[in-house]
Amino acid sequence: MSTNYSLLFYLKKPKNYVNGAKPIYMRITIDGSVCEISTGKSCDPSRWNSKANRSKGNTEEVKTLNSYLEMLNLKVAALHLEILKLGEIPTIELLKLKITGKAENQKTLLSVLRDHNLKMDSLLGNGFRENTLKGYRTTHSHLESYIAKEFSASDVELHKIDHSFIVGYEYYLRTEKACSDISAAKYMKHLRKIINLSLAHEWITSNPFKFYKTNAKPKEKSYLNRDELTRIVNKKLEILRLQHVRDIFVFCCYTGLSYADVSKLTKRNIEVGIDNRFWIKINRQKTNTLSSIPILPKALEILKLYRDYPPSKSNGQLLPILSNQKMNSYLKEIADLCGITKELTFHIARHTFATTVTLSNGVPIETVSKMLGHLDIRTTQHYAKLLDNRISKDMEELVTKLGIDF
Structure with a gap:
């Protein structure tokens, strides 16, 4: 310089x-x-x-x-x-x-981040969730340790943050903190938000992110194929807690609901639709957008199974939901019992709905996007996988139209 x-x-x-x-x-x-x-x-x-x-x-x-x-x-x-x-x-x-x-009176990075986190804390439940705040608190911890290591200081003035600081911090996350590409990208996104906030307040006038580009690629989303889903559905489970978790997981495979959304599912979310069938109408926890989902027979069967189940009935829930941590722990047991080698987590149910249950059976991506409650169809495309059997079916239809034989 x-x-x-x-x-x-x-x-x-x-x-x-x-x-x-x-x-x-x-x-x-x-x-x-x-x-x-x-x-x-x-x-x-x-x-x-x-x-x-x-x-x-x-x-x-x-x-x-x-x-x-x-x-x-x-x-x-x-x-x-x-x-x-x-x-x-x-x-x-x-x-x-x-x-x-x-x-x-120059502003410092960590002081601005602390103020941001305090305001987020006061707005929990009103546009922000605890997990989001937890991520920003971890960002503060990472930045604090990075500044101490690289600058031997407890904080850094905003005007001193340049392109070198940005790429150095990303390298620190990937090496010292052993963050995956996606995790590092998340923490860089948090830092970018604080920089944009500082630009908006005119505490700085040049953007250190101007020439920064991330190389992180979206992680391949795992899902169950038809055979794996069938194995889980048909598996005879002797342990009651595993039965409950399996049923709730399968319910989400046929509705596309996330853990946060199925946890707050009540009778008020069940309506009779224009086709005189039962629909789920729920505002998504993550985006507060409306998801409208016709209830498929398998999902309706599970709802009826737990209609009068005392533990869930007493607190107004339609299904006996455990903590996300316990659900994921029990899903690993279920995967072992069903001979499934994939790392089974609750969110895989949502991926399975988007791929195996809907898209691979010819449901248009626009319809899937509406049911998943996405704001942008590009988000749905991250979930959507064109499975081999769908490609095969499409090619068979092409052969018929062309009047040729392979």
Whole structure:
């Protein structure tokens, strides 16, 4: 990075300007980054010498104005030199803070992140969830340890965060913290949000993420094929807790509900649809969008099985839901009993609904997207897999239409 800078004074045209004096601004440039600061003075355009960046004339008023501008020029030069003597890099952000006298009150990264997390904490249940806050708290911990390791400091001023800081932090997450691509991308997304917040408040004016690109690719989403789903459905389970977990898992395989959504499912969410059949109408926990799902026979059979089950009936739930941790633990037992080698988690049920139950049976992706409650069909495409049997079926239809035989 160059330690040089350039400064010029110019007249800035105000909004809705017609005639008269224009305010004088100084434009400072360092390595292509520019900031504009008002001098607090103005000048009539007819008296301004744009080549000299000064006012024209020999009157006392003109001399006073030009003397003031020269004083500002010297002040900027002195502040620039002061930054260099302190061993700091004279960025446009830091120089602007020095000129405006805001350097002493400069915001720091972790203080802004802590304030963000406190506000999120106060809004839990009103647009934010505990798991989201937990992720941001982990981000604070990672950033705190990264700053301590790389800068031997407890915090870092926002204006000091540059592209090097960003890529260094990502490398730290992948190496020191052994984060997967997806986890690292999540923590980088949290940091980007804090940077965008700082830009919006004008605590900084340049975006250190400007040239940053992540190479993280979406993780392949696992799902059950038809044979695996059939094995789970038909498996005779002697242990009651495994029966309950299996039934709830299968119910979600045929409805596409997530753990959070099936946990809050009550009678109020069951309606008679336009086809005189039962539908699930529920606002998704994650996006607060409405999911409208016709209840398939297998799912309806499970609802009827637990219709009068005392533990779930007492708290208004339609199904006897356990904690997500316990459900996933028991699903691993069920997978072993059914001879399934995939790592079975509750969210696989949602993937299975999108692939094996719907898309592979010809349900249009637009319909699947509506049932899953996605805001954007591109989200559905991450779930949707064109299975081999669907491709085979489509090609058979093509052969019929073309009138040819392989």
